[in-house]
Amino acid sequence: MSFFFEVLIAGLLSGVMYALVALGFVLVYKASGVFNFAQGAMVFFAALTCVGFNEVFGLSLWIAIPLTMLVMVILGMAIEKIVLRRLVNQPEITLFMATIGLSFFIEGLAQLLWGSQPHKLTLPIEDVPIAFLMDQFNMLISQFDVIAACICAILVLVLALLFSKTKIGRALRAVADDHQAALSVGIPLQHIWAVVWAVAGFVSLVAGLLWGARNGVQFSLVYIALKALPVLILGGFTSVPGAIAGGLIIGASEKLAEVYLGPIMGGGIEGWFPYVLALLFLLVRPEGLFGEKIIRRI
Amino acid sequence: MKDERVIGPVILDLQSISLSFGGVNALTNISFDVREHEIRAIIGPNGAGKSSMLNVINGVYRPQQGNIIYRGVPRKDMNTYRAARSGIARTFQNIALFKGMSVLDNIMTGRTLKIQSNFLLQALYWGPAQKEENLQREKVEQIIDFLEIQHVRKTPVGRLSYGLQKRVELGRALAAEPTILLLDEPMAGMNVEEKQDMSRFILDVNDQFGTTIVLIEHDMGVVMDISDRVVVLDYGRKIGDGTPAEVLANQDVINAYLGVSH
């Protein structure tokens, strides 16, 4: 029984990390109506850049991280200026495909700058089982996972509050709803987008560091971020609590499926299970758990 | 010219139609009929439920209560496909053309129910599919001639002016050779000349093809000129029904338009 909880908790913890990546998607989508397929590439880029500063330039992590943050902000602003501004009134699908192109570009750039070998990233958080839980409940849960989940949870909470309670948050929501209308009310569109992409970059950095420390900084990081898609489908593309709920559900179900269904089906279920789950969910509720129902009038 | 037509029996009978969305009542207990070959106008202030009424007639919305009796047969399960099959065609308030296609292709899509060959024959093209395609092209060209849009037939509709787009949309509806034509504000946004042209087309359609027409229109002059009978809606209820002259003399109708609270 405790094994079940162990798997469940491990799943929930990774779910929180998925939620963080999904949050990056939600923010950009809410603020600019763009589904940023490149979020995964940004996670990869952030992690690789940080490791690059650390290893190639010998900078300590305390310097490398803020430096990478700066790079991500600049990257975000460049994306907004060069790509998004030119595609302002295009249909969503065009913007989506542009971000697919963007993701390829960023992946190539990251590897061009820092090389394609996997890197190890060590954060000052140890990956040891929590002694208390081990002794009392016989459960193997890593300290790293718990702390990572806490960091993510705090970040998610802060962003959620920022979005709903502050003036900037209101402006972001206005922009997401209608660019033209927001402009006409005097909201500085470009500043807002710069803020949003900066936050998305920050989120990517945190996610990149945490995932990278866990699994190594390598190309497969991009696919982990791709997993955020089922999270969004479940949670709805426009909802912050949805991203959290979706992340937890996907994280938990993925691990449980792999452990309990995996042996029957030959293993490797993690690769498709979240997607199929999301697909089945979409059939029942096309707009996700918390998403807004889209009503089209003719 | 209008007096030469013979207005037939009732072809569409709407009984006690009620439609609501969530808590909002769009239509409440509306009943009226439409006779074959006539031009029936639906008028009323904005938000009165006129478009919703058309949407009910061609199956876009299902009313919570009420009956639609078409050609004497009650239709319990009217949906858009069945409506199209039954010979009901329509145009929309905000033009619903296929922006990625040319005028010719847009109107050809209106023929879709008349085309028999399946996709395999069409893939082969040469043979029965080609013959049918050319036949349909002929019919569509007749409509293009009728609406005087020959000069733009290969142009993508997105590039046309608003007035021309409305004409193309009318053409697409006509391509289905409908029994009933529902027009949702066909003159909206047009200048006087364009309105005259559109009125002429509507009258010609009614005259030459005998198509029954139900139209929503705001321009009272047009309504007076071309319609046989008028239904007036206000806040989802019927407040007037009769010839244009009768309706315009109706005090309730006058109050509704002048904004007298009621």
Added chain:
Amino acid sequence: MFYREAGQFKTTYAADSQIFPIKQDRIGIALLFACAFFVVPFVAPAYVISAILIPFLIFSLAALGLNILTGYAGQLSLGSAAFMAVGAFASYNFVLRIPGIPLLLAFALGGICASLVGMAFGLPSLRIRGFYLAAATLATQFFVVWCLTKISWFTNSSSSGVITAQEMTILEFHFHTPASKYVLTLSIVAVLALLAKNMVRSNIGRSWMAVRDMDVAAEVIGIRLMRTKMLAFAVSSFYCGIAGALYAYAYLGTVEPEAYNLDLSFRILFMVIIGGAGSILGAFLGAAFIILLPILIDFITHALALPTSVSSNLELMVFGGLIIFFLIVEPHGLARLWQITKEKCRLWPFPY
């Protein structure tokens, strides 16, 4: 400047609806075909045929398939490689388990299997749209490839999961030279391209485009959404399935699931975007572009004596950058650019 359209009047609708209404275009295409069939196999070096022409044809076919689904019918799909895989594996199993089956029939049956899978995974499109659908197609991509890897019946219980494709044989003639494989592939692709062109200029093509542009209005005029969308998935997957079978038999020589990964799906999508969505010619232009571009980049990196890792990363960046470029500048892709160029050439030196 090479020729004028003036003076070529059409007196029948049949003449107006031809694929190539201008006489000079018809002559040009005829020459192109003659060259492709009768000159190239004898003249082109084996390397060019195997590494450039054959994959170009195969990818064009896959891009055609995706174009029908995404470009014409408007259903965004990121799972084309999965349908290719189904076609490849199904064909392999038909050839393996039904001795003496004609090769083309095996391919066709493989395509039909891909169609069935396509329709099954296309059912969600009746409820979901846009990038929700794209995300759902990712489910197709990952799940189908997983199935083909894990279920040993598909791979004939091969331990490594990699199977050698059987040699292609039609009526005792063995296709083992690059030139012969090329001619076979060319014939199949030419026929299928013609069928596709016919479909998109007929009622089914218009129905697809109507569904893409405004499906609510399409329903109102009598187009049955389910049938139209399912047909788009079926035809598109059929084309991808045949392309997948050819990919295994005429190009790779092996039938392996890993060859049909997400990366391939993205490549095909890029071909459609760059070549021009909603255009038959676009599929070919896009495929040519995607095939030739890596070669060009390789050439540049070698010329500048940079390490090979640079070229693969540069490739990613150039692809990504070009996608963005095309979406900003010419969303209708190379096909539209070609059209504009032709018109300008015809009118030159007049401006319009």
